[in-house]
Structure formats: C-alpha cells, structure tokens
Amino acid sequence: MRYLLALVLVLLTAACGTQLPAPAPANTAPATSTAESLSPRLRRALPTEEIMTRSGYKLSADYRGFVEAENLKKGLVRSCEPSPSDLRVDDASLIGWSPVDVEGGDLTGLEQTVTHYRDGRAAEAVADAREQVACGKFHYAGTTYRVTGELALPALAGVDAQYVVCGKADPAFLGIGCLLVVGKGDLAVVSLVRGLSNKAVPAEVRRIGPLLASTLAGA
Known part of the structure; x- marks a missing residue:
C-alpha cells in the first residue's frame, strides 16, 4: 500500500510540474492585398x-481593373504630359455605358475611370488634371480631343473638387466629348460623355453630372 501511495504521489508531482503546451493560434484569414481591399470601394464610386438603366444607359463595357502597359500608365486624365498626382495612383478601374437609344439620339457613349490615391488628396489630382489639358488636348477611350473650352457647372453636392472640359474629336466625324472630373477624399472619377451634337453633349453633362458626383460621394 505504501508503495502504491508513493507511486501516486510521484505521478501527481510530475503532472503538476509539467507545463501544458500553448494553445495553437486561432486560424486567421490571410492579409487582404491593397487591390482586393480597394476593389469594392472603386466599384461603389461608379453607378x-x-x-x-433608369438614366437611359445600358452597359457597354464591363467593370474591369485598369491594366497598366508601357504606353498607358494609370492616371486620371491622359494629356500631353502626366501630372504629378498620376505618380500617386495605386489602383484604377473602368466601365463603359451607351445610350439605350444610341441610334436615334445625339449621344454615343459614356465612359468612366475611377482612380485611388494612396495618400488621399483627390482634389489636388483634379486640379492637376485641369492644368494638364491647358496644352490643348486630352485622350480618352482611344480618341484624341482638341480642347474647345471648359463647361461651367453649379457646385456638385458631396465632392471636394470638380471641373468639366470639352473638345472636338480627331477625326472630326467622331463628334465631341466632355470630361467631367470629380474628386472626393482619396478617390477621383473622370466621366467622358461623347456625342455628335455641340448642344446635346454639354446638356447631358449637366443632367447626369449630379448623379455621378453623388455616387462618388457615397463610396
């Protein structure tokens, strides 16, 4: 009996002196990449x-990420030279729309690009883009436009900065285009309204501008 009690005591002592292994760390999801975390916000910045559809447009080019190439860098507006803010862009996405009544109307399309700035200051990017087109032209959706002037718009609710510039397409049979550029926080959106009428295109920018701005403001 004495031997049995001694054996039990030795086993208990050994058990008390043995440290239990530390619990395994909780299974955590892998860190989300910048591109993955930004993608939902970029999409929300676009209608x-x-x-x-309620505004008279249908999807013509699916929402997609910007594929940077050697001759096409990420930037808010493509013009004669890149702007200082283009160096701060770390993500961008594009989408395209066409009027539901494209055959019977004066409008031919609406393309949009949303850009994200890694240190914020999207309003500064809008100002830089405005200076860019002072060289007299801008490029968008594979077409060059010769600047004809800016279009004055009432202040758009919810955004930090805005401006509109219009130009004639080169070649001329492609009509005209007006760029609406808006910025809010760390995001900026440029929307090109294209058409064949010098009256219809600016009128469409005035009509749909508040919708595009409010969408960015809510992203």
Whole structure:
C-alpha cells in the first residue's frame, strides 16, 4: 500500500510540474492585398447598372481593373504630359455605358475611370488634371480631343473638387466629348460623355453630372 501511495504521489508531482503546451493560434484569414481591399470601394464610386438603366444607359463595357502597359500608365486624365498626382495612383478601374437609344439620339457613349490615391488628396489630382489639358488636348477611350473650352457647372453636392472640359474629336466625324472630373477624399472619377451634337453633349453633362458626383460621394 505504501508503495502504491508513493507511486501516486510521484505521478501527481510530475503532472503538476509539467507545463501544458500553448494553445495553437486561432486560424486567421490571410492579409487582404491593397487591390482586393480597394476593389469594392472603386466599384461603389461608379453607378450600378440599375441606376444607369433608369438614366437611359445600358452597359457597354464591363467593370474591369485598369491594366497598366508601357504606353498607358494609370492616371486620371491622359494629356500631353502626366501630372504629378498620376505618380500617386495605386489602383484604377473602368466601365463603359451607351445610350439605350444610341441610334436615334445625339449621344454615343459614356465612359468612366475611377482612380485611388494612396495618400488621399483627390482634389489636388483634379486640379492637376485641369492644368494638364491647358496644352490643348486630352485622350480618352482611344480618341484624341482638341480642347474647345471648359463647361461651367453649379457646385456638385458631396465632392471636394470638380471641373468639366470639352473638345472636338480627331477625326472630326467622331463628334465631341466632355470630361467631367470629380474628386472626393482619396478617390477621383473622370466621366467622358461623347456625342455628335455641340448642344446635346454639354446638356447631358449637366443632367447626369449630379448623379455621378453623388455616387462618388457615397463610396
């Protein structure tokens, strides 16, 4: 009996002196990349298909990420030279719309690009883009436009900065285009309204501008 009690005591002592292994760390999801975390916000900065349908547009080019190439860098507006703010862009996405009644109207399309600035200051990027086009031209969706002037708009609610510049397409049969550029926080959106009428295109910018700005403001 004495031997049995001694054996039990030795086993208990050994058990008390043995440290239990530390619990395994909780299983955590892998860190999300910048591109993955930004993507939902970039998409929210652009109108949904449902909203654009109510505004008279249909999807013509699916929402997609910007694929940077040697001859096409990420930037808010492409013009004669890149702007200082283009160096701060770390993500961008594009989408395209066409009027539902494209055959019977004076409008031919609406393309949008949303850009994200890694240190914020999207309003500064809008100002830089405005200076860029002072050289007299801008490029968008594969077409060059010769600047004809700026279009004055009332202040758009919810954004930090805005401006509109219009130009004639080169070649001329492609009509005219007006760029609406708006910025809010760390995001900026440029929207090109294209068409064949010098009256219809500016009128469409005035009509749809508040919708595009409010979408960015809510992103």
